[in-house]
Amino acid sequence: MEAAADLESSLELSYSGAGPGGLPPARSRIFKIIVIGDSNVGKTCLTYRFCAGRFPERTEATIGVDFRERAVTIDGERIKIQLWDTAGQERFRKSMVQHYYRNVHAVVFVYDMTNIASFHSLPSWIEECKQHLLASDIPRILVGNKCDLRSAIQVPTDLAQKFADTHSMPLFETSAKNPNDNDHVEAIFMTLAHKLKSHKPLMLSQPPDNDKLHLKPEPKPAITCWC
Numbered sequence: 001m002e003a004a005a006d007l008e009s010s011l012e013l014s015y016s017g018a019g020p021g022g023l024p025p026a027r028s029r030i031f032k033i034i035v036i037g038d039s040n041v042g043k044t045c046l047t048y049r050f051c052a053g054r055f056p057e058r059t060e061a062t063i064g065v066d067f068r069e070r071a072v073t074i075d076g077e078r079i080k081i082q083l084w085d086t087a088g089q090e091r092f093r094k095s096m097v098q099h100y101y102r103n104v105h106a107v108v109f110v111y112d113m114t115n116i117a118s119f120h121s122l123p124s125w126i127e128e129c130k131q132h133l134l135a136s137d138i139p140r141i142l143v144g145n146k147c148d149l150r151s152a153i154q155v156p157t158d159l160a161q162k163f164a165d166t167h168s169m170p171l172f173e174t175s176a177k178n179p180n181d182n183d184h185v186e187a188i189f190m191t192l193a194h195k196l197k198s199h200k201p202l203m204l205s206q207p208p209d210n211d212k213l214h215l216k217p218e219p220k221p222a223i224t225c226w227c
């Protein structure tokens with residue numbers, strides 16, 4: 001918990017150190033996106049796919065929060081997308097919840113298309129989000145994951161679309177696993193990044209202290225259905 005607080009406060013600091021030759025250092029805007037949803041829906045795999053460009057060989061239940069970052073260039077501006085992969089299991093998230101939501105710029109709700117229970121949990125995730133986010137105009141998107149498991153689908157697209165419409169969110173159906181969906185996962189986060197880029201100036205980038213969070217450093221490397 002303290003580690004997350006440290007990370008938050010380090011992100012809130014404006015970088016005031018001088019660059020080479022006394023010139024101001026290069027700065028890039030940084031956007032914090034939290035990814036939430038039930039355990040096992042594929043939040044870790046989706047964030048890994050976007051940041052590392054591939055499906056992870058193995059995953060374990062996220063404890064607290066995991067953190068991945070990727071720099072992208074949009075319309076000539078280099079920005080940093082910071083993905084906060086949160087724990088789906090209540091026992092691993094309880095004490096951290098307020099840290100997830102601090103200074104959030106966008107929220108990605110994820111459900112597993114092959115698990116109707118994860119879809120039915122969405123209202124409680126939305127409610128949690130409402131309780132912790134001060135601004136109501138923060139971009140939010142809904143992602144149905146695991147569309148590669150076609151024969152096991154339990155959440156029909158029209159049902160998900162209806163839910164998304166009710167909550168004024170765009171819906172994306174994709175797979176973190178299917179390499180053919182790589183571009184789709186990319187497009188989901190890039191669509192969000194484009195949206196955020198036009199937002200008011202945000203935090204300045206400062207490298208987070210991954211050691212404090214005990215995280216492994218990662219390699220950098222309105223659509224309905226892309227299946």
Ligand SMILES: Nc1nc2c(ncn2[C@@H]2O[C@H](COP(=O)(O)OP(=O)(O)OP(=O)(O)O)[C@@H](O)[C@H]2O)c(=O)[nH]1
Binds near residue numbers: 059061148174177
């Ligand atoms: N077939 C398929 N399996 C997936 C996909 N995404 C994730 N998985 C699998 O689903 C399981 C859970 O994935 P995670 O990414 O760890 O799930 P999570 O939502 O981060 O889970 P928590 O950390 O417990 O909250 C793993 O066994 C993944 O291999 C997908 O798109 N297709």
